[in-house]
Amino acid sequence: MSSPAIEMRGITKSFPGVKALKSVSFSAFSGEVHALAGENGAGKSTLMKILSGLYRPDGGAVIVGGTERHFTHPLAAIRAGIAVIYQEFSLLPERTVAQNIFLGREPTRFGLIDHRAMNDEARRVLALFGSAHRIEPDTVVADLDVASQQLVEIAKAVSLDARVIVMDEPTAALNEAECEVLFGLVDTLRKRGVAIVYITHRMREITRLADRVTVLKDGETAASFDHVPEPDAIVRAMVGRDLGDFYAEPARLEEIGDVVLSVRNAGNDRLKSVSFDLRAGEIVGFAGLQGAGRVALAQAIFGFTPFTEGEVTLAGTPARFTSPREAIRAGVGLLPGDRKAEALVLMQSVSDNGMLTARALSGLSAKADATPFVSAEEMETLLRNVDVRAGSFSQDIKALSGGNQQKAIVARWLALAPRLLIFIEPTRGIDVNAKAGIYHLMRDLARKGAAIMMVSSDLPEVLGASDRILVMRSGELVAAFPRGVSEADIMLAATGEEAVAA
Structure with a gap:
């Protein structure tokens, strides 16, 4: 040179x-x-x-x-x-x-x-x-x-x-x-x-x-x-x-609770006879190549593209949701992979973004048991609890870093006390220190009894943050691994180079 x-x-x-x-x-x-x-x-x-x-x-x-x-x-x-x-x-x-x-x-x-x-x-x-x-x-x-x-x-x-x-x-x-x-x-x-x-x-x-x-x-x-x-x-x-x-301590055996979500032989035009359980207190990572069906599975659970066959239960109750609103009311939350396009109103305040879902649900329902409106004071408490760092919660959320925007979306779901939280690409575009905050926040939510489904294309993230790992390929669940599996084993299952029993 x-x-x-x-x-x-x-x-x-x-x-x-x-x-x-x-x-x-x-x-x-x-x-x-x-x-x-x-x-x-x-x-x-x-x-x-x-x-x-x-x-x-x-x-x-x-x-x-x-x-x-x-x-x-x-x-x-x-x-x-x-x-x-x-x-x-x-x-x-x-x-x-x-x-x-x-x-x-x-x-x-x-x-x-x-x-x-x-x-x-x-x-x-x-x-x-x-x-x-x-x-x-x-x-x-x-x-x-x-x-x-x-x-x-x-x-x-x-x-x-x-x-x-x-x-x-x-x-x-x-x-x-x-x-x-x-x-x-x-x-x-x-x-x-x-x-x-x-x-x-x-x-x-x-x-x-x-x-x-x-x-x-x-x-x-x-x-x-x-x-x-x-x-x-x-x-x-x-x-x-x-x-x-960076990664929080994995769940201990005594911290894993009852089955929250049970999926049996469920499918639609993008998924084929998928079966698995998610339990309270655990983080389950879903790995696979793009188009393998991980995001399609999350969207089906959430009612965005519903299952057309199979059985799904949430805490023992039938839960083949036909719309996201049904899923949210039952206690399911989803953080999408593209937070700016799919989860945030960038020109509104941090606090208003946190209250979007609860406001929408309470405002669209005349039922007496409708989700209660979350006050600005209650939302600010939740934002502080998940360590959203902002000069003011009244400032536009577009001014926050990616990590703080992501935590604000988590606070939105905490206002509804979800039993199941689905994270899609939870740390995309977030710096290393902010990633640690998200991983520890996910673990804290699991320890409080939530079941966490994590869809990620970042294999080190899947390996480091998950208690179990499920691998998908061509719309099917093809392998299940305990914590500690190697990247090579996951990629072999994801690409079909070697058959691995699920």
């Missing part, structure tokens, strides 16, 4: 009342993956927004290819060979994949957009993902699943032939198989001499991909490693404690 592809020297940046960055230095060489880690609020996004031209630094220098640059607009950074893949998608849903990839720089012929050339070039870029995840250029983005949309975002950056690509939590919406596709693409780009800045909270991705690691904390460089250290060293630099403290 001679000189870095990009170098940031002594970068400082302040906002009103906040010193976001304090003399931070960072570099990335051609053909390397430099991982940038840190909690939410550590300064990672601010540093990358300066690199991409969204922000201008108060002090320090940005050097690209040996020349100091002063970007005043993101287009200037793009022209300098810097592409950023943000965690929040910037796709136009009603346009095609090819139109999104080449938005604003469409190929033309005789003054008109050359759609054939655009589709051909998009197909060439998409081919980098291999045949395992085939995306057609003329597909409308709204018709793609979240994982495919993430790959389109990556394809946009690759199509720029950028010398530096910043990837911000690129696997947040991907399952294990899709992550491997992404990792292969990162390896391909590295071999082509692209410098990659890889922002992630997942230790396994850092150890799998990174050549170097820099950790930010409170706007400063907490640690910089010229190699990839053990995950504990990275975590200690981020939050000041060991990785082993």
